[in-house]
Amino acid sequence: MPVLSGFGRAPAKFSGTSSPARCYAHSAVRGLQRMAQGLDRLLRPRSIAVIGGREAEKCVVECLRIGFPGKIYPISKSRPSMAGIPCLASLDDLPEAPDATFIAIPAEPTIEAVRQLSAMGAGGVVLYASGFAETGAVGLDRQKRLLEAAGTMGMLGPNCYGTVNYLEGVALWPDDHGGHRLDRGVALVSQSGNVAISLSMQERGVPVAQLAALGNQAKDGVPQILQSLLRDDRITAIGLFVESVGDIPGFCEAAREAARKGIPIVVLKTGNSEAAARVALSHTSSMTGSSAAFKALCDRLAVVRAETLAQLLEYLKLFHLFPGLPGDRLMTMSCSGGEAGIMADIAHEIGLPMPAFSPSAQEGLNAVLGDKVAIDNPLDYHTYIWGNQASMTACFSAALADDFDVGILALDTPIREGLDLFGWKEAEAAIIAAAQATGRPTIVASSLSENMPRRLQQSFLAAGIVPLQGFDDALKAVKAAAWYGRARQRSLEQGPVLSATQVNTGPARMLDEWRAKKVLSAQGLSVPQGVLVASETEAVAAAEALGYPVVVKACSVTLAHKTEAGGVALNLIDGQAVSDAVTRMDGLAPHFIVEKMAQNAVCEIILGMTRDPQIGPMLMIGAGGILAELIGDATVLLLPATQADVERALDRLLVAKLLAGFRGRPAGDRQALIDAIMAVAGFIEQNKDRLVEMDINPLIVLPQGQGVVAVDAVIRWTDAS
Missing domain, CATH: 3.40.50.261 (Succinyl-CoA synthetase domains)
Known part of the structure; x- marks a missing residue:
């Protein structure tokens, strides 16, 4: 086999003075190359073998049906032939090492067959048998031996149907399938x-x-x-x-x-929909x-x-x-106000803009449709021109030529025999001509999936028009393609995500709120002015020094959710209120925090870190305070994150409307919030090997120019190594 694209140069030859480490590294690269080559041979084979009975013969039948041009080697001890091709008695009879082999025999013989194929230089295998890791300890041992036997061969399975390649005409597949070359x-x-x-x-x-x-x-x-x-x-x-x-x-x-x-x-x-399987101390x-x-x-x-x-x-x-769209500005055309309304409603719901036609486009459409048709987007062109191919072409061309990112023609085509399909062929020809003349990405969408006949699907695809079935999925596909165009560019500019490194060994310990906020303050976050006290008398004195109103909180490493435990008293306006609050909290904690009450909040935000075992640490941003779990308005960012990432995350939240100033209320200090989020992201990155979880809830956003303040915090981490 030729060296594969992507591994174009042959590995360097080593002199006798090459270091063991260097030799090992190059040996590992060669191993990866061979494994990649083996999988490529398996998925795009030029020769195949099949081992087994009924399932193996089905593969031969399907390969012949879809026109596999390469060599086929059936192997069976009990069958003289498969689909007219004589069988070999064993792997030893193979005249060459096949690129791909379908194996449908019991688990233990499968391992031996894989070992033989690997030794002869075969490309890869599809393993139909079950009885491996999915069955428990015995199966796990069997799977370990299987992997040792496979070497660098490609492998699909075990417990696997396999693959069908309609480009090469090969079906390593023991069942029916619906594709074609x-x-x-x-x-x-x-x-x-x-x-x-x-x-x-x-x-x-x-x-x-x-x-x-x-x-x-x-x-x-x-x-x-x-x-x-x-x-x-x-x-x-x-x-x-x-x-x-x-x-x-x-x-x-x-x-x-x-x-x-x-x-x-x-x-x-x-x-x-699976619920989290662990007990968590943080929101x-x-x-x-x-x-x-x-x-x-x-x-x-x-x-x-x-x-x-x-x-x-x-x-x-x-x-x-269309591997991505340049934007999401949508234009739709239909001969029915009902279809126009459905698509407009869906577009509004999912956030697809539908700009008005430009004056020149309106003029061109008026020239075709006359004064009986209101020129708007969505365009309901009525049925005055239905069946007139020249007029339909002119109408569709004028609409598609305007400055939109994509155009959709609504077209439901009857498929029952015996119907008079007046106008449908003209509509098909007109939209093809208009799309090709303007070069605009064009979709023909049926309202229901069943209203797009196969012939029409193929005709539109051949003409470079996308036949989509169902208005809802069609418009969501447009949104997805526009998103991909933007997201692809961002992904190319960003570096890799933080790895899912293990947290330092040792028990994780909770910081009480006072210590947690001291840690975050050192990171640059603003926290309320406050005093840590141990008695009612100290609390009243602290409140007098800070100035009213104040907040009193029980402070203990065992209180992750103080509000539910009765450990928070807000908006206390005199010494008696402070004294009463401390008395009520007696027994909850050994210490109390007395803080200046944060006022004039525009909104409350929660910031937090959680750790996925595979993906690593993540930063969560959402609506905070009592809304944190009530409305579930939250989004997650992988780290490291850029300021642009944070801005997009904020824009996805429902609470973004409050942040921008809702119904005459003052706007929040958005830049201060972004700076605080970036500081928290930096803190997580610096402590990724220690942090188990973290909450700042709420982070109060004050009016523009007044900043943000972290009024509560939870940090659980391990000791630094």
Whole structure:
């Protein structure tokens, strides 16, 4: 096999004086090259072998059906032939080392077959058998021996359906599938074999170039499959259906490579509803979890997230033709006010702007449509020109020629036989002519998924027009493509995220509020003026010195949520109130904090750190105070974060309206808030090996020019090493 793209130069030869460390490093690189080459041979083979019975023969049948041009070697001790091809009795009879082998025999014989194939230099294997790590201790031992046997070969499985490559015409797949040969298209990768089958059977016109099911991912998982797919220039976009992406650093590396190449990745991840499985002392940990961490990771890496299988397919269809849009300014056309209204409502709900037509475009549209049609965006061009191909072409061209980022024509096409389809062929020809004449990214969208016949899907795709099915998913696809265009550029400019390093060994200890705020004050955060006291008398004296109103709080490392325990008294205006408050709190804590009451708050923010075991430390920003868990208005940032990251995060929050000045109220000190968030981010980075969790809740935002103040804080960390 030739050396693969991406590993173009042969490894350097070493002299006898090369250092052991250097030799080891180059040996490791060569090993990685061989593993990558093995997986590439598996996914894009020129020769294949199959081992087993019914499932193996099904692979042969499917390879012949979709036109695999390479060598096929069936191997069976009990079958004389498979699909008319004579069987070999054993692996020893192979005339060459196959690029890819489908193995459908029991687990123990599978290991021996893998060992033989690896020794002869085969490329990779699909393992159909179960009975490995998914079955417990015995299976784990079996899987360990399997990996030792595999060496540098590529591997899908075990417990895996395999792969279908419609570019090469090869189906290492023991079941039916719905694709067909093509020259370029999207790849679909699924942890579920059954979902992979369903996706292959889609009737949405998605040009599927490669289908892969991952099974147990004992050796090659999502990151390795992504990297191999990215080495194939015929792949236009990649869709993932996964429970987990596994190796996070590997996934990050693959996603960054996809961004560099401009190949969008769309992921549908299951398991987002699982509650956090650990007891947390902070609001942050209860407000975030694996779902929030993965969302933040995707945002950082320019990986598009889908919510349904239908969305996954519609997004991929758009990305196949347009790997990102320059912006999100939308124009829609329909011959029905009802369709226009539906699309306008969806656009408003998801934040797609629909600017008015320019004066020149209005003039051109008036010339075609006359004074009976109001020229607006969305454009309801009525049915006066329906069936008149020249007039429809002129109308669509005038609209698409205006300064929008994308145009959508609503078109539902009847598919029942016997109907008079007057005007539909003219509409098809008109939108194709208009899109090609203007060069505007163009979508034809049906209101319902079933109202786009396959012939029309293929016609539009061939003409460079995206056929999307269902208004809701169509407009969300536009938003996703516009987001990807921006996010891709950001991801190329940013460095890698903080690694998921382990926290220093030893018990984590909680700082009480007084000490936590001292730590944060040293980091540059503003905290209220206050005094730590041990008695009622000291508390009253401190309050008199500070000036009223004041706050009294119980201070103890055992009080993470003081309000619920009755350990907070606000807005105390005289000595008696302070004395009474301390008396009520007696027994809750050995000390009390007396602080100047923060007033004139514009809004309250929560800042916090939580740690994902795979992704690492994350900064959470959200609506604070009593709203922290009530409304769940929060977003997560991976670190390190830039000021631009922080600004975008703030804009995503509902509380951003309060920060900007809501209904005549004063605006908050946004820049001071941003500076405080950046200081907290820096603190987390400096202490990433110590911090277990942290909350600042609330961080009170004062009016413009008056700053912010951290009025409560929780820090739990280990001792410095």
